[in-house]
Amino acid sequence: MLVLISGVLLIIIGIWAMLTRKNIIRIIIGFSIVDTGVHMIIVAIGYIKNATAPIIDSAVNTSSDISGAVHVNSLIVDPVPSALVLTAIVIGLAVTALLLSFAIRLYKVSGSLNIDDYEELKW
Amino acid sequence: MNDINDTIIPEPVPEYPDWRKDAKTLTNAGLSEEEQDWFCDARPQPAKKSWQVMENFLNWARSNSLWILAFGTGCGAIELRPLITARYDISRLGMQPRPTPRQASVFMIGGYVSIKTLKRIVRSYEQMQGPKFVVAVCSCAINGGMYWDSYNTVKRIDEYIPVDVYVTGCMPRPEAVLAGFSKLKELIKGGKAEGQNLYAEKFDWYKENQKRVIKDWNMPDYNW
Amino acid sequence: MVNPMIILAMFLLAAFATALIDKLSRMLAIGTMYVVFALAAGLGAWQLYFLQSMPDAQTMVYSAGFPAPLSIALRFGVVEAFLITLMNLFGLLGGVYLFKRFKEHGAGAIALYLAMLLGANGLVLTxxxxxxxxxxxxxxxxxxxxxxLKQTKNSLIAGIKYMLAGGLASALFLIGVIFVYRFTGTLNIDTWIAMGNIPSAAYLVALFMVAIGVFIELKPFPANGWALDLYQSADSGLAAIIASVQTGAMLFLFYKLLPLFIPEMLNIFAGAGLVSFVFANLIALRQKDAKRLLAYSSTAQSGLLVFVIAALYLLKLPDTIILVIALGLFFTNFFAKAGLFWLAGIVKQDNLSAWGVLKKDSGLLIIFGVFVIGLMGFPPFPAFFAKWHLVHIFTATKAWIWLAGLLLGSLLEVGYLMRWLGFAVKQEHPGELSKSFSKMLAPMISAIFLTTASFFLIKLYPGLGAFNVYPLMALLLFGLVDYAPAKLKGAIAIGVLSYWAWFMLLPSLPLMGQVFAVILVGGSIAQLFAFMRYNGAAEGFFPFLTMLVFSFGSLITASTTMELFIAWELMTLASYMLILRGKKAKDAALLYIVFSTFGAYLLLFGLSLMPSTYPGYPLILQAGFLSIGWVAALFATGGFLIKMGALGVHYWLPSAYAEADDETTSILSSVLSKAGVFGLLLILMMISSYVKSNSLSMIALGWLGVFTAFIGALMAARQEDAKLLLAYSSMSQLGYIVVGLSLMSHLGWVSALYMAVNHLFFKALIFMAMASVFLRTGTRNMYEMGGLIKKMPIAFISVLMGIIAVSGVPPLSGFGSKWFIYTSLLEQGRYLQAGLVFFSSAIAFLYLYKLIHTVFLGQAKPNQSHVKEAPIWLIIPQGIFIMAIMAISMFPNLITKPLSQAVGNYIAKPDWLSWDGYNIVLNSPALHGNWNGNLVMYVTMGVFIIPLLWLLLVNAKTQKVKQFNIVFAAERPYKPETTHYAYNMFAHYFKALGFWVEPRATAFYQGVSEWTHSISATLARIYTGNGQTYILHIFLYMITLYLLLGVR
Amino acid sequence: MSITLKLIWAFISLGVVTVWGLTLNGIVQKIFARVQGRLGPPVWQPFIDIIKNNAKRTAITHGIMFYLGPVFRIAGGIGTYMFIPVIFGSVYFSNFSMSGDVLLVMYFIFFGQLGMALGAGEGGHPYSAVAVSRGLAQMTAFEVPFALSVISLVAQYGTLNITEIIAAQQGGFLQWTLFTNPLAVIAAMISMLGMNMYNPFSVVIAPQEIPIGPPTEYHSSFLGMLATNRGIFAGAKLILFMNLFFGGATNLFSLMLKTFWIYMFSVFVGAAYPRFRTEDSIRFFLKYPTAIGIISILLFTL
Structure with a gap:
């Protein structure tokens, strides 16, 4: 639950940063924070209290029936969100990287990182 | 009322140059090239009369329907007002003023003719349709009158357009003018008022006279 | 059955291999990429073919061999296959377009491009x-x-904005997904759908977040500032792909999610889509930058598509119908929008008014026209059929607001697209096109593809007769031979049209239809001669002329409302193109098309309320039995009245008539306006069962007609431009026709039709004669002419005959129409209307005299001394129409009897109307009267010839004089200009009655236009250009939608 | 009746109306003169004027339309007359009135006016065109009350046929439209003031201002023809009014009596009033007479 709340908090902080900071790099950092918040939420959703990691090892109490199918008897965390968050992190990373590279290019082209300086395209 | 003594019948102009020999071809000489397209350049031709009985009848009709060109060329034109209003009322003689020369048959020259007015008189006269008659009223129209030595007044109007009847006086009373019109009627009935044909026959002579006095001749020579 | 995994694998493989191949040869890498696209498109097509032969085949594929929850499922059904084909075709075209970029940037760009298409393909399949x-x-x-790759400042900052917005959208999406997963325990959409509705607010919120994540990516107004900047600044080739492929894929994802949404949510998204459609179009209205305009247009279109699928889903329509409609819209948009972006890259001009450079390449101009017209939803493009069905669906379900929004947005769209087309066709610009084969290929192929598909669509569409294809075929064929000399094309056109009209059109029609065929088709053919006067090719006339005439044919023969509407739209389109051909016709044509489209939408709505008809029998035949409701009649009437230029909606008429080419104006006025008469008559026939002459509605319509006649005549009398004068005159004359039709009586309709025929004859005659005058003098201002009777006697005679006929002076046929109108009005007791008609017809004398006097009489102008008679091609139609007028004047039975018979099929001829030889006798209890046109003609000839002979006898020797031999107060005139009484001829009249003709309609429409532009400008201010503001927009937008949804 | 006989009678009737119309014109001139305290021209003066004009030896023409203008004008006059039945019940004086009804007559009036306007236009004189524009403008206005009163007659009698309208008025003078529909008659009579172009509606020919208007350039036999038409056209209009509003005429004598007094109405008004400007006369016609005309229609419909 704490993870969930902190995830939400991170999202709010990130968005606050995106909306108030003028420096593009800071906005990107804000975006990154939002991303992290989202990842935390995902993880938090899959988490079940007192459960183990979704890896069938000694920590997991399993039993087999006659047909040989394996049954998991103890609580384990939902593996899917964990799998998802991995993908999401990769994607978030890619986007952040691209954002940063764009910001650098932009700085090279026009020498400013203040987002208010880029209002040519409008109306 | 009718005092015929005031009326003078003009003599024909005694001598004039042999205009047929000297005739210059008048092709609207006073006009610029561009303007020539806008004016007709046909000479007036003398008109033929129809057979006598018919002509007598028509002359009677003409004499009883004299339409005056309402163009007051001089101070004598003031006499036209009493003529057409209640006191003398020429309409009872079948006469009436017409505002356009096209429809008028009598041109009343009302006194002195300044050179400026002469231009307009010539144009108006030529635009009247024949047979057309001219009555010159006042001394000034006959011999210049009080403008005898004026630099800007013509003295003998019949050197410029043919005149049928002169009415003397300065100014003649309406009765005199009326008498002049009566004389004109007599002339028309007698077939003697052929000023139109005279003008057509002696056209070049008249033009020459006109051009002699009118220095800035910027009119067409043939004012149809 | 194709395993879709192959496609994805192929893309991945190619993307990775590119780096390697690029090392070998860059051309090879690019080639490989093209091959991959072609293969993928081919696979899609093959799958389509496969599914067609085996409709029940399993289309679901599981990636890991397990059923859904355990592995990722892909579906490769009909829709998916269709989209895959389209997208990869597009990828190929776009790739070719971007050839130079790839060549420059190499493997990276190629791989990225492949990855992009991979994403799109995957999005469709998964x-x-x-x-x-x-x-x-x-x-x-x-x-x-x-x-x-394009490292300019604008491009980079737009990219950043795009990434931030995209990132936020995907964050929302992701949070939503994970919460939904929490409730459902699976990530498979089909399983979600199968689980049905989970009654939990949190679940709804989660679903909402998923949906909004996708929706934001679809660039809804006003949370789309980033997208606009992106479209504007990105490379056109890329923008094209984003606008079509990316949007298409996202839309399909949205479509996949629809079954999950509760009705409230669908409602919200439909509403949001509609708002986006309307407002984005509204803002686009005042854009001057072509790419930004396209950006607005793209967002509007995706808004429309979201609206359509959500709304139709909400209405619980079968999936097939939703898909067919959505694909119809999508298909057109896909090609047209991308095509326009591509063209923008070729034109390389930001400013709309600079798009005149397109004229340098007529091929590109045609392509541009195809895209623009397709985008507007004109037939035969698929979007038309989609909109047609949408309107019918919304009408059937009484979804009035949606309907209104849809039509309003479409109207705005027509406004800016046509303005753009106007710039491209008319504005001169010195710039250059950046043409290359690779760049030209993509727009060319998509235009051809779009056109061909449309052509087949209209050909194969169920219930559409062959006649609907003729206009398009004519356009195509004459378009192909447009380089031929005008005289040859004219001869061919006249031959073909005459053959078609005589052997195919006329025999298939009932008498009333034949009457209109004669008016519309016959009248046009006679005027085609005039177009043969052009030396050289005179490009742009004959394709649209023949299209126009054929569409008249399909209008008359239309047997269903759809055929009627298609013919109507094709007619509008052809006439628009003809108007646009005029020298300064840009604005006039725009006004025309906007009003016409407005009318067409009214008509469309009216038609959608109509009952179904019997295909195969012309509507004009069925109209006697059909009955429609008054609402349908009202709207359809409104649509037709706009085409006729009735008072209040006449605003387009003067300028369109004035600015079109002179021969075109003749056709517009004399023929095209009669199409409106046809429609109006059709509607009146359908309501004749319950609306009678004394119904309030018909009396109101009568007054509308009378005032149209009255104001039209007054306006005509104060014009100085001869064409404007004639334009208002046409308006006035059509007013009489409306009055006649409004009578709903035998006599009234006969009078209206008689007037229609007559108006064709005399108005065409006058216009043709005036066309020759304009041709020779080079001006349309009447006061600049004068005295032309001596230079152009034939034109004078034509105009003389024409004005005698217009004014209704006996003995010419015009009196017949006046007689019919008065008697029909008086017979029905419409006394006051008859009085005002009389006043209007008296005012006609004012403008007619002004026309003939100031042009042909009075003083000739020096600069027109060279003027001579018009070429024979303009005289031939005049001859035809003079003969026609003389014939029906001399023998009125030639026309009155057939008309009475034609009308008699719908409203029986009353006993009290009879013919006694040429004498038409009216013996109704309310009115007795008679008219013997033949005898009047003889008497008039007699009383004319006798005085003439007398005058010739008496006046044998008449001196012909020149123009300045006039009595001029004993002076001589000096200039013809100051001697010609022409300008503001009826000043005194308007001193007394000027208050009638104050430009109220102008003020109103200008007010509407200004308000629209102000609103548009104000709305556009929300796009401040600041990236942070755009992020804020997205948030506020999300919150607003959420609040509207009202989930607690 | 054979067509030849018909033609002969039409000519005779035309001759009658010409003589009567010109005599009326002469009488009018006499009356105007007397009002002004003059003796005035003889009653036959119009005839002499016509002879004189036809006897002019020269004439000019500005072109074919100028030449045809008077022909149009007189054709309009004769034609209008030809379409009116002159004497009720007489087969000899019914002209060609079977060709059409009162609408035909009303529109045929325009034939001459239009032709004359065109001829005057080709004359090239600005005053002609000025006068035509005034005339047309005034015409649109005064035709409105006249049309309304004709419409009122339709509402009253249910016919446009002139003979039928006369027939409906037979049986004592109280049956005349004048007494059965006085408002319509008032409207029409005021409109007739405009048609006859005497004061106060004489701005068209305004001799002191635009020398006599459209015929400024006309002269000689052209003018003679126009003058003849003044007789015919005046006669035709008077007979039309007599037929519509004053019970028609059953013999030549009552025709003369009635037309004389109808004419005198506009003459008396003309002799007593000054002139309106164009816009004033338009406003005038479109106010009171039009209102009266509308009321007369409403009275018969409600």
Whole structure:
């Protein structure tokens, strides 16, 4: 639950940063924070209290029936969100990287990182 | 009322140059090239009369329907007002003023003719349709009158357009003018008022006279 | 059955291999990429073919061999296959377009482009929500990176804005996904759908977040500032792909999610889509920058598509119908929008008014026209059929607001697209096109594809007769031979049209239809001669002329409302193109098309309320039995009245008539306006069962007609431009026709039709004669002419005959129409209307005299001394119409009897109307009267010839004089200009009655226009250009939608 | 009746109306003169004027339309007359009135006016065109009350046929439209003031201002023809009014009596009033007479 709340908090902080900071790099950092918040939420959703990691090892109490199918008897965390968050992190990373590279290019082209300086395209 | 003594019948102009020999071809000489397209350049031709009985009848009709060109060329034109209003009322003689020369048959020259007015008189006269008659009223129209030595007044109007009847006086009373019109009627009935044909026959002579006095001749020579 | 995995694998493989191949040869790498696209498109097509032969085949594929929850499911059904084909075809075309970029940037760009298409393909295929997210991100990231290839300031900042917005959208999406997963325990969409509705507010919120994540990517107004900047600044080739492929894929994802939404949510999204459609179009209205305009247009279109699928889903229509409609819209948009972006890259001009450079290449201009017209939803493009059905669906379900929004947005769209087309066709610009084969190929092929598809669509569409194809075929064929000399084309056109009219059109029609065929088709053919006067090819006339005439034919023969509407729209389109051909016709043509489209939408709505008809029998035949409701009649009437230029909606008429080419104006006025008469008559026939002459509505219509006649005549009398004068005159004359029709009586309709025929004859005659005058003098201002009777006697005679006929002076046929109108009005007791008609017809004398006096009489102008008679081609139609007028004047039975018979099929001829030889006798209890046109003609000839002979006898020797031999107060005139009484001829009249003709309609429409532009400008202010503001927009937008949804 | 006989009678009737119309014109001139305290021209003066004009030896023409203008004008006059039945019940004086009804007559009036306007236009004189524009403008206005009163007659009698309208008025003078529909008659009579172009509606020919208007350039036999038409056209209009509003005429004598007094109405008004400007006369016609005309229609419909 704490993870969930902190995830939400991170999202709010990130968005606050995106909306108030003028420096593009800071906005990107804000975006990154939002991303992290989202990842935390995902993880938090899959988490079940007192459960183990979704890896069938000694920590997991399993039993087999006659047909040989394996049954998991103890609580384990939902593996899917964990799998998802991995993908999401990769994607978030890619986007952040691209954002940063764009910001650098932009700085090279026009020498400013203040987002208010880029209002040519409008109306 | 009718005092015929005031009326003078003009003599024909005694001598004039042999205009047929000297005739210059008048092709609207006073006009610029561009303007020539806008004016007709046909000479007036003398008109033929129809057979006598018919002509007598028509002359009677003409004499009883004299339409005056309402163009007051001089101070004598003031006499036209009493003529057409209640006191003398020429309409009872079948006469009436017409505002356009096209429809008028009598041109009343009302006194002195300044050179400026002469231009307009010539144009108006030529635009009247024949047979057309001219009555010159006042001394000034006959011999210049009080403008005898004026630099800007013509003295003998019949050197410029043919005149049928002169009415003397300065100014003649309406009765005199009326008498002049009566004389004109007599002339028309007698077939003697052929000023139109005279003008057509002696056209070049008249033009020459006109051009002699009118220095800035910027009119067409043939004012149809 | 194709395993869709192959496609994805192929893309991945190619993307990775590119780096290697590029090392060998860059051309080879590019070639490989093209091959991959071609293969993928081919696979899609093959799958389509396969599914067609085996409709029940299993279309679901599981990636890991397990059923859904355990592995990722892909579906490769008909829709998916269709989209895959289209997208990869597009990828190929776009790739070819971007050839130079690839050549410059090499493997990176190629791989990114491949990845982008991979994302799109995957997005279409997958049935797994998280997988969708992945493909979405692949698509997005590759497009981000591609944008970064163009390293300009604007492009980079637009990229950043795009990434931030995209990132936020995907964050929302992701949170939503994970919460939904929490409730459902699976990521498979089909399983979600199968689980049905979970009654939990949190679940709804989660679903909402998923939906909004996708929706934001679809660039809804006003949360789309980033997208606009992106479209504007990105490379056109890339923008094209984003606008079509990316939007298409996202839309399909949205479509996949629809079954999950509760009705409230659908409602919200439909509403949001509609708002986006309307407002984006509204803002686009005042854009001057072509690419930004396209950006607005793209967002509007995606808004429309969201609206359509959501709304139709909400209405619980079968999936097939939703898909067919949505694909119809999508298909057109897909090609047209991308095509326009591509063209923008070729034109390389930001400013709309600079698009005149397109004129340098007529091929490109035609392509541009195809895209623009397709985008507007004109037939035969698929979008038309989609909109047609949408309107019918909304009408049937009484979804009035949606309907209104749809039509309003479409109207705005027509406004700016046509303005743009106007610039391209009319504005001169010195710039250059950046043409290359690779760039030209893509727009060319998509235009051809779009046109061909449309052509087949209209050909194969169920219930559409062959006649609907003729206009398009004519356009195509004459378009192909447009380089031929005008005289040859004219001869061919006249021959073909005459053959068609005589052997195919006339025999298939009832008498009333034949009457209109004679008016519309016959009248046009006679005027085609005039177009043969042009030396050289005179491009742009004959394709549209023949199209126009054929569409008249299909209008008359239309047997269903759809055929009627298609013919109507094709007619509008052809006439618009003809008007646009005029020298300064840009604005006039725009006004025309906007009003026409407004009328067409009214008509469309009216038609959608109509009952179904019997295909195969012309509507004009069925109209006697059909009965429609008054609402349908009202709207359809409104549509037709706009075409006729009735008072209040006449605003387009003067300028369109004035600015079109002179021969075109003749056709517009004399023929095209009669199409409106046809429609109005059709509607009146259908309501004749319950609306009678003394109904309030018909009396009101009568007054509308009378005032149209009255104001039209007054306006005509104060014009100085001869064409404007004639335009208002046409308006006035059509007013009489409306009055006649409004009588709903035998006599009234006969009078209206008689007037219609007559108006064709005399108005065409006058216009042809005036066309020759304009041709020779080079001006349309009447006061600049004068005295032309001596230079152009034939034109004078034509105009003389024409004005005698217009004014209704006996003995010419015009009196017949006046007689019919008065008697029919008086017979029905419409006394006051008859009085005002009389007043109007008296005012006609004012403008007619002004026309003939100031042009042909009075003083000739020196600069027109060279003027001579018009070429024979303009005289031939005049001859035809003079003969026609003389014939029907001399023998009125030639026309009155057939008309009475034609009308008699719908409203029986009363006993009290009879013919006694040429004498028409009226013996109604309310009115007795008679008219013997033949005898009047003889008497008039007699009383004319006798005085003439007398005058010739008495006046044998008449001196012909020149123009200045006039009595001029004993002076001589000096200039013809100051001697010609022409300008403001009826000043005194308007001193007394000027208050009638104050430009109220102008003020009203200008007010509407100004308000629209102000609103548009104000709305556009929300796009401040600041990236942070755009992020804020997205948030506020999300919150607003959420609040509207009202989930607690 | 054979067509030849018909033609002969039409000529005779035309001759009658010409003589009567010109005599009326002469009488009018006499009356105007007397009002002004003059003796005035003889009653036959119009005839002499016509002879004189036809006897002019020269004439000019500005072109074919100028030449045809008077022909149009007189054709309009004769034609209008030809379409009116002159004497009720007489087969000899019914002209060609079977060709059409009162609408035909009303529109045929325009034939001459239009032709004359065109001829005057080709004359090239600005005053002609000025006068035509005034005339047309005034015409649109005064035709409105006249049309309304004709419409009122339709509402009253249910016919446009002139003979039928006369027939409906037979049986004592109280049956005349004048007494059965006085408002319509008032409207029409005021409109007739405009048609006859005497004061106060004489701005068209305004001799002191635009020398006599459209015929400024006309002269000689052209003018003679126009003058003849003044007789015919005046006669035709008077007979039309007599037929519509004053019970028609059953013999030549009552025709003369009635037309004389109808004419005198506009003459008396003309002799007593000054002139309106164009816009004033338009306003005038479109106010009171039009209102009266509308009321007369409403009275018969409600």
């Amino acid at each position: 049935r797994d929500i998280f997988n969708s997210f992945v493909f979405m991100e692949i698509l997005s990231i590759s497009s981000y990176a591609l944008i970064g």
